[in-house]
Amino acid sequence: MSSETCAVCGGQFPFDSTVHLLVHTNSEEGAFDYYVCRSCYEEELAPLVA
Numbered sequence: 187m188s189s190e191t192c193a194v195c196g197g198q199f200p201f202d203s204t205v206h207l208l209v210h211t212n213s214e215e216g217a218f219d220y221y222v223c224r225s226c227y228e229e230e231l232a233p234l235v236a
């Protein structure tokens with residue numbers, strides 16, 4: 187089973203325990219995607235989108 191690295195805490199988590207984020211930028215880089223674990227998502231990101 188594959189695992190993903192959390193972009194916030196750097197830990198390794200099973201794919202099912204991560205949240206996939208896709209971020210669009212205004213630069214030439216366009217969009218990039220990354221994964222965060224659920225605890226980091228809830229602590230760091232959920233308040234931002236609530």
Ligand SMILES: [Zn+2]
Pocket residue numbers: 192193194195196197222223224225226227
């Ligand atoms: Zn994390």
